[in-house]
Amino acid sequence: MRVVVTRPESSARRTAERLQDLGHQPVLLPLTRAIHHLKIAEAVLANPHSALAVTSAEALRVLSALGERLIPFLGRTLYAVGETTAKAAEAAGFRNIRRGPGTGAGLAKIIASDAPSFDAPLLYLAGRPRSPKFEDGLHAAGVPFVAAEIYEMEPIAYNEALIRGTLLDPPADAVLLYSRENARLFCDFAAPHLQELASLRFLCLSDNVAEIIPREFHRNIKIASHPDEDGVLALL
The missing domain is CATH 3.40.50.10090 (Rossmann fold)
Structure with a gap:
């Protein structure tokens, strides 16, 4: 699976290594610094x-x-x-x-x-x-x-071309969301492209994070059985 990692860069690279070990393709898109x-x-x-x-x-x-x-x-x-x-x-x-x-x-x-x-x-x-x-x-x-x-945590500004390329070239299969703020920022960035990502899976740390996802994508939400990275990665 092509998996978008939204964590800050300091922790995103460790997550990316874990995804590679599981056979997935990580795509780094840190949303905050x-x-x-x-x-x-x-x-x-x-x-x-x-x-x-x-x-x-x-x-x-x-x-x-x-x-x-x-x-x-x-x-x-x-x-x-x-x-x-x-x-x-x-x-x-x-x-x-x-x-x-x-x-x-x-x-x-x-x-x-x-x-x-x-x-x-x-x-x-x-x-x-x-x-x-x-x-x-x-x-x-x-x-x-x-x-x-x-x-x-300061939001990072990206241009539209980079966001589109990250999410759609080729289309991402899943996004990892660890906090409400990252879920909010991701949905804001991805809003112009979400109709092209109808099958994107929103893998959320908790119910609290999942509340941010737009209603039309609720069927794509998965919530970790325990609120840590192991729980999120187990959803893949």
Whole structure:
């Protein structure tokens, strides 16, 4: 299958290698690039907090870039949304990692069960844009927290000829969608060509991502049985 990979370049190449190993043809179309805010990360870490929370491996890339300045915080409890983010936390040197089930809502439930022992707010190291479900879950459970935006995902501009060539020369069979924002951007970019891609499969990380897909393509949606890359690739 000819599979469009929409992840940022930093992680898209690893996904492309996995697709090749599975016998597919990856087509790289990164829709966003990460902008890191190291000064914000360093400043918020210095404020009182009971534990850290991350819902994206990109946040760990920001923290890793702090180098030796991160060392004093590596013993703190870190709540990671899922296995991929937890592995990134391990690679960054964190030693006390609590793994979530792969969704922000699920991670909020785990944190809520631990919150009575907190002696300071939880520090959520977030990006922009992001899904509100993790923060909504914390608010609903009455968990005190501070959200700090330490990175942002900036959309990449492509000309129409490149988009058309990527999607239609030859026609793509599937697209991998890992976030609501990437699903929104892909559908915006692909809108002029979607009628020529009537059989394109939208392989989504979760129901939350799938909600963005236009109604006329709902029959083409597949949703991972577990919200991680293994789950998405199993849909191929």
